Amino acid sequence: MSGAGSEGRTWDAAVIGGGIMGAATAIRLGLGGLRVVLLEAGALGMGASGVNAGTLSLQIKRARLMPYALRGHALWRAAGERVGFHQTGGLTLAFTEQEAAVLTERMTERREAGAPIELIAPGRVRALAPRLSDRVLLASWCPVDGYANSSLTGSYYRAALREAGVELREGRRVERVVREARGYRLEAPGASLSARRLVLAAGAWSGRLAAGLGCPLPVHARVNTVSVTTRMPRLVDCIVGHATGLLTLKQSDNGSVLIGGGWQGRGDPDRGPGAVVAESLLTNLRLAQYALPDLARARLLRSWTGYEAHVPDFYPLAGALPGLEEAYVLACVRGGYTIGPYIGRLLGDLILGREPELPLFDPGRFAAPETRSRREEEERVDGDERPIG
């Protein structure tokens, strides 16, 4: 560990943010031969990467992200027990005609994008998960869906970073990044360092860091709520979702049921941790109990929130920061828990000068119009996107 003050050496790359995105990128760079330092404001893997509901579902991935999700899914499977990976299959439920129509449209699109999803009738739902609500009108089933234990993100990546030779520094909140003649200078309380290459992977905080470099990005944060019950007898084997995406539910090995779905708490990343909003939580619980009526017999043990960053088009920021040399960003990946390990590798490859296996998502699409190319302009918006919550 370094002491206070400035360091003499210049790192090949500095990554800001010790979540899945930052860690996966740093590992790729370290294995690629660079001397890499990873700076994390808190503790490794304890932000959104460590407090999300751990759902690994292809059914809640947008069609354009499906190739990334399929490959990310394979990486979690390979990590296996170290991340608490479980392939359980997943059901997504529709209770009304309108929800059934939405489900049919979306799942058809996602199957065409490569996910092995099929639409199934209520009878098949009862066979797969007999204790689910008998009010299901239509459902979709994806046999490879499952979950991992997001609490293990930190310990998993701690070991992987060590193996890749990446220097990990926790409790280092980078307050300012300054451009230097050849690279960047990162200033954190009690320590500052220089690096030739810079990667911003600070989740909801990435926007502010980029703005400090004269490159404003429209990063917003959602405050997602997750809850867990006390241990219950076996109620359901597969993961369960809702046609709207507003519910995720799974029963872990120890019997506790994890409930999510992106119901909104309250908070501002710049003002500290978010907080649960009771009204929002109660709605989340009602939807969960409607899907799995036996939850009425459970006790709610704990609810918490995590910040999920996004940009207006809900596609990732993954690539070079416009107008800067050797500065990159990787954030705002919707479904980032599934996709993160893979897209981090892609960004690592881009930085190492290799051709990424799949295209990245140019942050330049949000730069001022005069610096944006015509092609980027065309790619920018999918007409039907709208923020939720």
Added chain:
Amino acid sequence: MSEYDLAVVGGGPAGAAAAIEAAGLGLRCLLFDEGSDAGGQVYRPPAFAAATGGPDAAAGAALRAGLAGSAVERAFGHRVWFAGPAAEAAGFELQAVGPEGNRRVTARALLAAAGTSERVFPCAGWTLPGVTGLAAATILLKSQKVLPGRRVVVAGCGPLLPLVAVGILELGGAVAALVDLNGPADWLAALPGLAARPDLALRGLGWLARLRRAGVPLYTRWGVRAVSGREAVEAVEIGPVEADWRPSRQRPALRIEADALCLGHGLLPASELTRLLGAAHAYRPEAGGWLPVLDEAGRTSLPLLYAAGDGARLLGAGAAPLAGRLAALAAARDLGRLSEAAFAQRAAPLRRRLRRAARFGTAMARLCTPRPGLVEGLGADAVACRCEELTRGELGAAIAAGAGSLAALKAATRCGMGPCGGRLCNATAHALLAAAGRSAAEIGAPSARPPLRPVPLAALTGSFDYADVPIRELSPR
């Protein structure tokens, strides 16, 4: 507008006195407690008529009578599970599950007076049936008139040791040994504090005389090494300890046949409510651990949020009502219902009495301040987190692999994620991290999340139709 001027969470001596004081000043005051009546753990309402008598029972009855004669609105049988800023009005929103389901109230000011839970540091075999906490044993003995066992070892530290031992004798049980981590020198150091309450000091001396008459073997600066038995406690191994409460290597241990062990290491302030709301906290081991930072009148770092009683810092039952009344005065002052002059005039005598009363409680709490040897001497196989069945060895391995805070240790091992919410294992986890060289700032306060205690999900969701679930927007495709 908020429904109440002041909501008080906890109807023990601090909360009840605060509520009465606040109502007397004209504040609309609501008092929550999980129990069937006020009194808290120390003045617990008797479970049945025969379970009465003694000075604590009289104090409890007086407290309940005072409350009955006040304008305080009481919500007993309510478990407060949520607190946050109210969306529609200045002040706080509280949600509590009670006999009629979930209830939401708003209050301009909030007083946390949630009391304590018991701190028990582990030893080998402590999860065997027949091992009870010292505080849990006082409830069994006082309120239920039930013996923890027929032949009991009473061990740990603090004033509950002689109280429990005498209680066992009075119900006709046998005390196989009283095992105190503190030695005569530690008790001597507490003498100046004891002098502040000669009545309680005399009561303690009476207990000791009673134990001596009954021939109870007394082991001071000794601790429990292990509990053994096939299905339940059959024997307790005890031995001398060093000054830091580490098992001493030189001298032999004793094996005592017993069918129960009452074990406790002081009390743990229940500061979840103030932590949930984000008030500033500091680590003060001699006063109970992670505690809200308070001014002299019980104001936290957040406006209109107050804390009093043993849940705020361990000052004892004598100090609690004084701290509660001071907080009520502060709330009335901060709500503009009391002039500065009137506040100062009423607060000054309370502060004087509080300082005096606190000397006794502080001395007692100091006898229970954990010392590092308690966990450093613990074997790798001993269970440290009961809910998740984690051993000291497993926690130690995670700490060695880099988990440097309570939060990181929890994420890596699940320590504290079970139904107890960390109340049973956080003190042990903190001590293990401290033993590995981590500072209190690095270790951090345990995170508080709603619900403050587990609540039945059905009580929260109530009766509803699918159409009532507001599914307004779809997530992006």
